Amino acid sequence: MHSNIHVYINDQKVANEDIIKWETKRANIVLKKLGSKPLSQNIMSLRHQLLERKVELGQKRIKKILKNELMLSDQFAKLTAWLSFGLRRYSITEIFVENAQAEQFVEWFEQCGKTNNETTMLAGTPDHYVIATNKDLQEVIETNGGSPLVAKFYIDYEDLSSLRSEIDPSFPLQIAGVARSSDGLAIGGVRHQFRNEKNGFRARLTVEYPLLILPSIISGHQMHLADEFSNWICAAFSWDFQ
Template sequence: MDDPIEIRTFLGEENVTRQQVRAWEARRAEAVLEKFAARLGRRGVAELLPDFTIGRALDAPLDVQREALTIMKTGLGHAGIYALLKRELAISERMSRVGVAASRGRVKYSVIRLHVPHYSAQRFADWFNNLTISNAEVDMVDATPDHYLLRGLPDGRQEVVETTGGSPTASRFLVDYTRTEALTIPADPDYPIQIAGQAVLDDGLVIGGVRHQFRDRDGALEALLTCQFPGSLPARLIHQHQWHLASEFSNWMVAAAPTAATA
């Protein structure tokens, strides 16, 4: 399906096409569909997707696959997602704690840039912030196959269950958008719109964070999107998370086009 807007994507200094981003997303969609098939079985899948088998989903276009995954994830509910990923989440939490300890304060960044002509940075930022404020879980989960659960908590933090970049397991963490003291990602004064917060485990251990920066320039949105990770994380996972960022934010920008596009 053709996008209603043009999105130029830069992974570090590498210019990649929208087709390449969608190809990466398609591979992840296939992997997650196969995980659902293995863990839910035929009857479990049929309960969530009547008259639509995993086999049919694997042969379907990417946008149909994304819709099928979102239906299954929301159909399972929060408890079902926890149960589906119970072992993965336990393993990833242990890995996160070991990674933070081994890093001894060192960090690495996963960075991409997006350029979207005829698009408003402020309108997109308002739309994106409203996803969290209104707790629009379906829109947040639908952005990429590796999202399993994104929701606002009563204390204002955001709970995230996702496969981060090239990790072999899904992880769970909380993002606190009111705290940034643990972030070392520099705030660029040329980007006046900032969305930043630190990622923590339930006991408050900081495992990373985000600083997403936006500006309007010559009638286009320019986004500088950065995730901070423990320095012990392998370079491959950092690079794969660039594709994750490109996938989720490109899809969010397409979804926000009726509000944020200016032409």
């Protein structure tokens, strides 16, 4: 990762080396799932190989490989949401970025959605299989944190209706939306908030899950957020991310 990026989970700073170790482990798992063997354990090599494999397979073949997992995870997500009666549990990671402005990153992220920049979105973390945006609706296939199953959902960035996390007025910028299952059931959402501070900006990254979600998914997704947003921030500012 870049020395300008400082990650905090549960108010404790997370070493960049630990994030790289987490990403390396996940890259090996995902490569195996997609029928490949790692050519190297160097993180840059793993990123390149994994992205190349996903592009080579394409969305249709990836969805075919993951078909059974997606059916199981869809049923589990809907059941968990129904039994939680709209109550939520939050996975939160904070990142402080030196020598950068919040507006620049938010604009970059929104532009990626508008142009459907799938390659850049996929490169955020190994656990991204599909991220495709059509207008304000984003189709996502990914592994959520410590889940044993890959999940599919849709984030509507124009819909904030069922979000439960509070807006912090000290964070004037946000990227937020409701996450729904394929048949439209609200199963969670995201509320990522940003503000400029002295010498940089802070991102408070929040993913909402149904209350009855496994605690391991909550904690695992904190590292997922740390990895994907660190990589996306590096891409947004053209920094080396290793």
